[in-house]
Amino acid sequence: DGGITQSPKYLFRKEGQNVTLSCEQNLNHDAMYWYRQDPGQGLRLIYYSQIVNDFQKGDIAEGYSVSREKKESFPLTVTSAQKNPTAFYLCASTWGGLSNEQFFGPGTRLTVL
């Protein structure tokens, strides 16, 4: 089955710890994205990558880091510098072209204890 997988589904972190959220896609999509969603809010872009070994900051990149060493993988690290990390994290990918349909993974719910 083609698609986007995220793991884990739920993640609990103690304050001061770094955690890494996994995102893998087998759709052969070039571009990948990380969003954060807070209750009752829309999606806010954290980082995105349009090609391997390159990525750009989104609107709320502070306290986060990413890497894009392989086309199919785009992990997100939530660092201890992120003051309010509790949120629903969504990974997405896009193939290209005018329609540029963007598909989402199932998400990771991060809770800081």
Next chain:
Amino acid sequence: QKEVEQNSGPLSVPEGAIASLNCTYSDRGSQSFFWYRQYSGKSPELIMFIYSNGDKEDGRFTAQLNKASQYVSLLIRDSQPSDSATYLCAARSGNTPLVFGKGTRLSVIA
């Protein structure tokens, strides 16, 4: 600042009625527009995209685009309780990331 605006709702419609969801965007350079449905606790799923002025129909869903007015809408015919969800509108210009609205919560009453 590129913005996409949606009424947060909730929009309540009776079962079988037409639900009309609206969205405006600020960037005149936006070329393609997307509607996503998001159930509570789940990730968004793509319903439709549109990039030409006019209407685009897919089953019970119709997307409408008016670039002169910078306005996009989604009509859901014969609304069902299972359509109750939050609907996200998004716009893109060129190869830049999608800009999302905050979503409209739709409630279909049986």
